[in-house]
Every structure is written in C-alpha cells, then in structure tokens.
Amino acid sequence: MTPLPAGDRQWLARAVELARLCPPAASAFNVGAVVVDADGREISHGFSRETDPHVHAEESALAKLPADDPRLRGATLYSSLEPCSERRSRPRTCTQLILDARLPRVVIAWREPSLFVADCQGVELLARAGVEIVELPELAAAARAANAHLDV
DSSP states (O other): OOOOOTTHHHHHHHHHHHHTTSOOBTTBOOOEEEEEOTTSOEEEEEETTSSSTTOOHHHHHHHTSOTTOGGGGGOEEEESSOOOSOOSSSSSOHHHHHHHHTOOEEEESOOOOTTTSTTOOHHHHHHHTTOEEEEOGGGHHHHHHTTTTSOO
C-alpha cells in the first residue's frame, strides 16, 4: 500500500472544520473544501452556502481561483463529502467543476448518503476521468457530525 502524501489528513480535517461553518439547511449537506497546490500550500477554501444559499463547498473554493490558474493542474481538492454528481440548483455539478479545473486528485472523508440523491456517482465519474480519488474513512464520523441537522 502506497503511503498517503504528508498533509492529507491535516487538510481533510480542515475541510471538515470548514463544514461546521455552514449555515444549516434542511435540504442540504454541510460540506467544507480546501484546494492545496503541489507544494502543500492552501490556495483556496470554501464551504456550503458560504456566498449564497445554493453554493456548494467545492464550487465556492474553485470560484475563488481563476479558471486558468496553473496551480490547479497539480493541486488536490479536499472535501468532507463526495463531490455531487447531480444538482438541481445549478447547471454544473461539483464533479463537472473539478473536471473542468483539471484537478488531478481529490481526497474525501465521506461518501454521499442517499438522502437527497439516490446514487451519487461523484467518485466513480472522477475516477473514470483519470482523477486520483483517495477516501479517508477515519474522518467520516467527523464529517457526519457536521451534518447533525440531517437524519444521516
């Protein structure tokens, strides 16, 4: 088994902490996201409903960077929840936004339960497109706790 890059747990724990900043919503998960460049420096972060009632964490973090930012090509996105693959409030899913940004790597704590979407395919779609996916299930309980307002 290949060891995880230094900082993966630390950055994912930061994403989980950002999820705690979300204004709770009965119809949405609280999610935090952090974008870290190839040198291990945070270049952006976001959380659900940070800028408007419909913004997702990954969307918020990526919107703070220019689409052509060269650092994205070697960056890792850390998300407390699997990136969405279905969405009603916006034309592009977080999975599509990650692919558009050409991020090579995504680290998650928790797979999206079928509370709002019957079968989230974010991990599968990203992996099929060549994105390296790492899941750190030891942080799933903390990500779930940030969503105590939901029945999950």
